[in-house]
Amino acid sequence: MGRGDLSDAEWARLESHLPRNTGRGGRWKCHRKVINGILFRLRTGIPWRELATRFGRWQTVYDRHRRWSADGTWERILRSIQASADAEGRIDWSMVGVDSTVCRAHQHAAGARKRAPRVTGKRTRPGWHRPDEALGRSGGGLTTKIHLAGEGGRRPLALLVTPGQWGDGSQMISVLGQLRVSRPAGGHPRTRPDCLSADKAYSSRHNRRYLRRRQIRHIIPERRDQRTHRRSRGSAGGRPAGFHRELYARRNEVERCINALKNSRAVATRYDKRAYVFQGTVTVAAIRLWLRT
Template sequence: MGRGDLSDREWARLEPHLPRNVGRGGRWKSHRKVINGILFRQRTGIPWRDLPTRFGRWKTVYDRHRRWSADGTWQRILRGVQADADAEGRIDWSMVSMDSTSCRVHQHAAGVRTRAPRIPGRRGRPVQHRGDEALGRSRGGLTCKIHLASEGGRRPLAFVITPGQWGDAPQLIPVLERIRVPRPSGGHPRTQPDHVSGDKAYSSRRNRCYLRRWRIKHIIPERKDQRAHRQRRGSTGGRPTGFDSAMYRRCNEVERTINALKGFWAVASRFDRRAYVFHGTVTVAAVRLWIGS
């Protein structure tokens, strides 16, 4: 086993959620070797063509990652390992922390065509296709942003990829709506934590109303301009927002989750042209964090 490859313990957690061979021809042979190749590229950020030969043909490794990113296989695997962790009581639902991080886009990821890509053997658009390819331009160049929800154990529950110039507050609801941890025993998936925390960037009336409607306690400090606007309106401005400063100290959990994700060079710097492929890249990094904990 090479450095960074899946251990036997990690493979035992991952293997039950991988696609099975269907029909003749052994379509999905050597799952472990191919996934180790994908993880090697994740960790080092090297071009796919430079993969060591011990992982097999580089195009086999790349095609499997691209197909599984397109048809949502990586997302299903992530939910599967999350369901196992929840059944074992390894998910801390007491508080989910929200934050975002910007990723520089490599020059090789620019210049992508705007039309939807065609995936061999699959009809329609990829599951995570974006018309803008989640590319944003700022003074420093091309960037994209990962909006993340992390549970108390410092592992990602859900995330959204957007262009780098998009704000944080409008993405709180889309990220929370992507939290769906299945229950192996049956029933509705687990979607709601007890508390949601975030910095001042997530302070908005829309977000607070959404959390109150779903009976989720929020720990989001109020911005000074919002507080002044509420006070100017007097009794019509509403009551002051509640804030638990003691629990707010746990906001560093999401920062530590982001640091763990950015330990993968292919996440810290985006080399993938297509947004759905980069979404799969971040999902693979999240899967590795879940099975390794």
Template sequence: MGRGDLTDAEWARLEPHLPKNVGRGGRWRDHRVVISGILFRQRTGTPWRDLPTRFGKWKTVHDRHRRWSADGTWDRILRAVQADADTEGRIDWSVVSVDSTVCRVHQHAAGARHRSAPVPGCRRRPVQHRPDEAMGRSRGGLTTKIHLTSDGGCRPLSILITPGQWGDAPHLIPVLERIRVPRPTGGHPRTRPGHLCGDKAYSSRRNRCYLRRRHIQHTIPERRDQRANRQRRGSRGGRPAGFDRALYTRRNEVERTINALKGFRAVATRYDKRAFVFHGTVAVAAIRLWIR
């Protein structure tokens, strides 16, 4: 077993949730060897073609990761290991934190492009990046943003991939609605945290109304311009938002979760051209954090 490969304890938690060798064609190569190869690439950021030969053919490892990213297998495995952790009481639902982080897009990942309409007076059509590939352009170049929520144990509960220049507040509701931890004993999946912490980037009337409607207590500081606007309106501006400074200090848990995810170099820098493949890359890193 090489450094970073799946240990026996991790494999025991992961194996029951993997797809079986059924269907047309030949049998799949051993899942443990292939997943260890995927994790090697996640940890080192090496090109697929440069994988060590002990993992088998590089194309077998690459194709399985791409296939499982496309059909949602990685997401299903992530929910399954979360369900196991919830059954064992290892998920801290008391305080869930939300935040986002920006990842640089490597130049080799900037190939999923489309040609836009011709510009009058220009001989060539400008080449733009596809809007559905979660790539945004800013001063630093192409970037992708990862929105996520984490439990008190510094492990991701939900993941959302968007272009890097998109704001945080409009994506609070989508990333919260992706929290779905199944209950093996039956019943609806767990979707509601006990308390939510977020920075002032998530402060908006729409988000606060949504959280009140779902009966989710929250600690989100009010932005200065929003506070001034509320005070200017007097009694019509409503009451000030509650803020618990002691609970707000636990927002460092999502920051530590981001640091753990970016310990995988293929997450810190996006090498995948397609958004669904990069989403699978982040999901694999999240699965590794849950089964440790």
């Protein structure tokens, strides 16, 4: 086992969630060797062609990652691992934090063809070819933003990739819409945390109304301009938003979750041209965090 490869304990947690051979076409190569190659590239950020020969042909490793990113296999694996962790009581629902982080895009991430390539079969979903490719231009150049919801154990529950200049508050509902942890014993998936924390960027009437409608307790500080506007309206401005300073201190958990994700160089700097491939890269980093704990 090389440095950064899956340990026997991690492989035991992951193996049961991987897709099986269907008996049609060629058989999958060894999943463990290929996934170790994907993890090596995730950790180092090297070009796919520079993968060591111990992982097999680099085309096989890259194609596996691209296909599983396109058909949603990585997302299904992540949700299966989360469901198993929830059944074992290893998800801290008492506080879920929502936040975002900006990733600088490498020059190799730009230049994708505007027209989506022709897709054959059912392995790739054309809808994943976004017209903006989740690339935005800001003062720092080309950037991509990762929006996520992290549980109290500093592991991501839901992920969303957007262009770097998109705001945080407008994406909170979309991120929570991705939060869906199944129950292996049956029943509706869990989609609501006990409490949600977020910073001032998420303070808006629309977001607070959404959280109240779903009966989610939230700790979001009120912005100064919103507080001034509310007070200027007198009794018509409504009551001040509730805020618990001691519980809000736990917002560092989602920030530490982001820091753990960006320890992977292929996440901290985007090298993938296509948005769906980069979404798969971030999802693989999230899967690794769930396997390690």
